[in-house]
Amino acid sequence: MFLKADRELELAGGGAGGLRLRSPVPRPLAGRAAGFDWTPDLGARIGSRAWWRGLATCTALCAATWTLSPGLDRPLPGDGPVPLAAPAADQARAQAIAPLALGADTGHRMAANDLVRPLATAPERPSxxxxxxxxxxxxxxxxxxxxxxxxxxxxxxxxxxxxxxxxxxxxxxxxxxxxxxxxxxxxxxxxxxxxxxxxxxxxxxxxxxxxxxxxxxxxxIAVDRTPLRLQGLVGASLYRSARAAGAPAGVVEAYIKALATRLSVGRDLGSADRFDLVIARERAATGETRLGDLLYAGIDQGRRAVRLVHWTAPGDAEAGWFDAAGQAERRGFMGMPVAGRVTSSFGMRMHPLLGFLRMHKGLDIAAPYGAPIYAVLDGRVASAGRNAGYGNFVKLGHAGGLASGYGHMSRIAVRPGMPVRQGQVIGYIGSTGLSTGPHLHWEMWRNGQSINPRSLSFIQVARLSGEDLRAFRRQVAALMAVRPGE
CATH class of the missing domain: 3.10.450.350 (Nuclear Transport Factor 2; Chain: A,)
Incomplete structure (x- = not known):
C-alpha cells in the first residue's frame, strides 16, 4: 500500500477485485479564486463563461477609474523642477543624454572635475x-x-x-x-x-x-606602349562618332585638322565613310592608361582612301602629316606676320616722307613698338641687317621661288643662313630707316617680282627618300598591324 500525491489511497491485493478508495481534500476559497483568469483575452472564445468574466472585469475597472478621477476638465496638479542657472544648465546639458537633433552634444565635451589638471602645452602627435x-x-x-x-x-x-x-x-x-x-x-x-x-x-x-x-x-613600373586603333562609321557627325568610339577630344580635333589638309571635311565626307585612327597609348602594370598624340589619320570613302601618318621629316623641328607614299602637302593662305592693322596697302601711293607718288611694293602694318614679328612660311634667312631706307631688314627665301622681306625692325632675332619655321619670331617692331612711326613693312616676291602679299596662296610639298622613306614605310606597316580596339 502507498500514498499518491493526488491523495488517492490504493490497496493492492492478490485478486482482480482490488479495493480503491478516494478521499479528496477540500481546497480553500482563496485558492479557488486564484485559479480563475480574471483578465481573459476578449478576442478569443467570445460568448463563453470566461469571456463574460473578462468583460465584467473590464467594466468594473472602467467604472472605478471614472469614479476616482477628478474629471475631464480638472487637470492634475504637479510640481516642475526649479530652473537651473546658466553655468549649471550648460554643465547639465553636457552630461545629459538627449538626441543630437535637440541640440545635445553628449560625448563631445564633458565637464572637468577635481582630478583634471591643465597642461602648460598640448602634447604633439608622434607623426x-x-x-x-x-x-x-x-x-x-x-x-x-x-x-x-x-x-x-x-x-x-x-x-x-x-x-x-x-x-x-x-x-x-x-x-x-x-x-x-x-x-x-x-x-x-x-x-x-x-x-x-x-x-x-x-x-x-x-x-x-x-x-x-x-x-x-x-x-x-612596366609599361606597354602598344598604340590604340579606333575605327567606325562617320554617321551624322564625324566628331561625335570618333568621341563615342573612345578618342579624346584633342585627338579628334587633330584628326579633323589632318584630314582638312587633303579634303573638305564638311562637304566631302558621307555618313557611310569609315574613319580610322591610331593613337599613342601607354598602359602601366599598375592599371593606369594614358593616351598620347594621334599617330595615324585615315578615312575610307570606298572610291577614295586617305591615309596620313604623323612623321618628322629630316631637318624639320616639328612633325607633319605625310601620306602613305611619303609625301607631305600643305595648302592655305599666309597669315599676318604681326598682330596689327594695315595702314598702307600694295600699289601706288603718295610717299609720306618723300612727298611724291610712288609704287608701294608691300603692306605697312602698324603695331606697338617691340611687338614680335613672325615668319609667314618655312624657309631660310637670305639676309639680315641694315638695308638703306628699310632700316633693320630681314629677307627669307622660301620654296617655289618665293621670298619675303620685313623692314623697319627695332631688333633682329635671326642670322643669315639660319633655317626658320612658319610662326617663328624673326624680329621686333621698330621705326628704323625711312619711317614715320613703329610699323612693319612686309614685302613678298615670286621669282624676283614683287607681288601683293594678300593675294598669295601657297602649296608646300615635301617628299621622303632613301633611308628616311624606308624608315617611314616601316612605321606605316607597324601602325597598320595594330588591331582595332586592342
Whole structure:
C-alpha cells in the first residue's frame, strides 16, 4: 500500500477485485479564486463563461477609474523642477543624454572635475601624415617647404628625386604623400620620415629616413606602349562618332585638322565613310592608361582612301602629316606676320616722307613698338641687317621661288643662313630707316617680282627618300598591324 500525491489511497491485493478508495481534500476559497483568469483575452472564445468574466472585469475597472478621477476638465496638479542657472544648465546639458537633433552634444565635451589638471602645452602627435599636390608652375622643393618640410630635408629630397628624373618633368597634379616625424622642440620643423610619389608614368619613388639621412627607393613600373586603333562609321557627325568610339577630344580635333589638309571635311565626307585612327597609348602594370598624340589619320570613302601618318621629316623641328607614299602637302593662305592693322596697302601711293607718288611694293602694318614679328612660311634667312631706307631688314627665301622681306625692325632675332619655321619670331617692331612711326613693312616676291602679299596662296610639298622613306614605310606597316580596339 502507498500514498499518491493526488491523495488517492490504493490497496493492492492478490485478486482482480482490488479495493480503491478516494478521499479528496477540500481546497480553500482563496485558492479557488486564484485559479480563475480574471483578465481573459476578449478576442478569443467570445460568448463563453470566461469571456463574460473578462468583460465584467473590464467594466468594473472602467467604472472605478471614472469614479476616482477628478474629471475631464480638472487637470492634475504637479510640481516642475526649479530652473537651473546658466553655468549649471550648460554643465547639465553636457552630461545629459538627449538626441543630437535637440541640440545635445553628449560625448563631445564633458565637464572637468577635481582630478583634471591643465597642461602648460598640448602634447604633439608622434607623426603626421599629409599630402601635397604639385600645381602648374610649382616647384618640387617649394611644394615640400609649403607643406611643412624643413629646408634641409626638402633640399635633400629634391636632390634624390632629381637623380631619377628631372624635377620640371614631373607633371602638375602629381600627389606627394608625406610622413613627418617627432621633433625635439617646437622651434624646429618636423623631420621628413617618408615621402612617396609617382615621379614618372613608369617610375614610383619612396624616400625613407635612415638615421640622419634619406634613402631613395625606386620602383620601376612596366609599361606597354602598344598604340590604340579606333575605327567606325562617320554617321551624322564625324566628331561625335570618333568621341563615342573612345578618342579624346584633342585627338579628334587633330584628326579633323589632318584630314582638312587633303579634303573638305564638311562637304566631302558621307555618313557611310569609315574613319580610322591610331593613337599613342601607354598602359602601366599598375592599371593606369594614358593616351598620347594621334599617330595615324585615315578615312575610307570606298572610291577614295586617305591615309596620313604623323612623321618628322629630316631637318624639320616639328612633325607633319605625310601620306602613305611619303609625301607631305600643305595648302592655305599666309597669315599676318604681326598682330596689327594695315595702314598702307600694295600699289601706288603718295610717299609720306618723300612727298611724291610712288609704287608701294608691300603692306605697312602698324603695331606697338617691340611687338614680335613672325615668319609667314618655312624657309631660310637670305639676309639680315641694315638695308638703306628699310632700316633693320630681314629677307627669307622660301620654296617655289618665293621670298619675303620685313623692314623697319627695332631688333633682329635671326642670322643669315639660319633655317626658320612658319610662326617663328624673326624680329621686333621698330621705326628704323625711312619711317614715320613703329610699323612693319612686309614685302613678298615670286621669282624676283614683287607681288601683293594678300593675294598669295601657297602649296608646300615635301617628299621622303632613301633611308628616311624606308624608315617611314616601316612605321606605316607597324601602325597598320595594330588591331582595332586592342
Amino acid at each position: 603626421i601624415e599629409l599630402g601635397v599636390t604639385l600645381g602648374d608652375g610649382d616647384g618640387f622643393q617649394r611644394a615640400l617647404t609649403r607643406a611643412g618640410v624643413g629646408r634641409r630635408d626638402a633640399e635633400a629630397a629634391a636632390r634624390l628625386v632629381a637623380e631619377a628624373t628631372p624635377l620640371d618633368a614631373i607633371p602638375s597634379g602629381t600627389r606627394i604623400a608625406l610622413t613627418l616625424g617627432r621633433r625635439p622642440t617646437r622651434t624646429v620643423a618636423r623631420p621628413l620620415d617618408r615621402l612617396s610619389l609617382r615621379a614618372r608614368f613608369d617610375l614610383a619613388m619612396t624616400l625613407r629616413r635612415a638615421g640622419d639621412t634619406l634613402i631613395a627607393e625606386r620602383q620601376v
